[in-house]
Amino acid sequence: MKLEGKVVLVTGASSGIGEAIARHLADEGANVVLAARREEKLTDLAQSLNDQSNGKALVVKTDVTKKEDMENLVQQAKDTYGKVDMIINNAGVMLLSFMKNDEVDQWTQMVDVNINGVLHGVHAVLPDMLKQESGHIVNVSSVAGHEVFPSSSVYSATKYAVRALSMGLEKELSKTGVRVTNISPGAVESELTNHITDDEVLEMFKDRASSMKKLQAEDIARSVVYAVTQPDYVNVNEVVVRPMQK
Template sequence: MNSIKGKTAIITGASSGIGEAIAKKLASEGANIVLAARREDRISTLANELKESFSSEVLAISTDVTSREDVEQLVKQAKEKFGQVDILINNAGVMLLSFLKNDLVDQWEQMVDVNIKGVLFGVHAVLPGMLEAGRGHVVNVSSVAGHEVFPTSAVYSATKYAVRALSMGMEKELAETAIKVTNISPGAVQTELTTHITDEEVQGMFKKMIPEDMKVLEAKDIAESVFYAVSQPDHVNVNEVIVRPVNQA
């Protein structure tokens, strides 16, 4: 495995959950960390924690991934601080499950903006620099919902299928370059995503969707998968990682 010590990684959606766990893991391995999220107070606190725990170089930048200008500024500031962006973790996402009949159009649009356009803006902002440098790694965090559709997930799954399709297209277009592309698809993970669901019908049935005897994944489990992908030797490109909890029944 290759060391990522001294490499610079941008992590979107870094204020909690999977993004926070990825930041801690990569910082523990010596990477320079750029934390990006809307909640400036949360990423500032995390930045201080990383600096104290791992003596890492950390930059926290308030970023709305639905804004092309914000994401461009994020990458610009990362380059000004560290010179080159080696790794982009497109992790920011929202999971607003709902029944289509309940017509929560604003939430459909929000998922398209964050889950798809947010990833595209990240790719747009880093890819020219990676091509010029002749190296780089883009990690897109999709979901098992990008492999399977279930009632209430139609729009969410559509956005995560789009992330997978984008990852596959990038891998094919960049196959003859030294730029790596990885799609990470987590299963059920204990994060705050489920607390954002407002559809009352979904809230009532959500606990039934996950068996009581199944231990869900922790955010750090996904962070380990990301580290596995980004620490492979130069000739190894891990394109797809699916991480599911084990049903212990």
């Protein structure tokens, strides 16, 4: 149990990558604080972890777009466990659309969740991490933050921003004891594509579905565990995880 006694916040923990990360961290002995808007799903996950894993789980209903919610998440963790050792800024939405279709509300939603959600997470944990001279901030970006494809313009812009934030933070915090890791998953089998409403994009994905190999959420969770279980003097700055193509 490499993370026994560690306290880890996981945003977007109600499904997909976030749920898998929480399970793998708890298996390593971490006390995980589960954050998302879907409280019922978090409660089911927490019961499973408390019954079957090596760590404990706490549920805090959280909207990452609200600074106050993220501050409350940290406070609840400290009230229960006394500290926060890590945060996994995983919450994100992928509302792919072609720019000509003018989905302005969806653009704004991606900026709010994918960028502001990460900023709010950093804001909430960094002061205490600096005081204790230790901590780990893990930001989940995407391979879409490395390259842009048709319909991903805004989504990619948000994920490029997450990578830039991670790189800047790593440089700022290099002598503080606080580590920063950026995780960039490739295509993962998850709920993300279920929220796409642009019919042209859906048709494009339908055409590619038979030839597109996807990762599983557990593949990303293992990369997070790898990054956060290194010795204190090792900072894994970036991990890119792509599926092998058929």
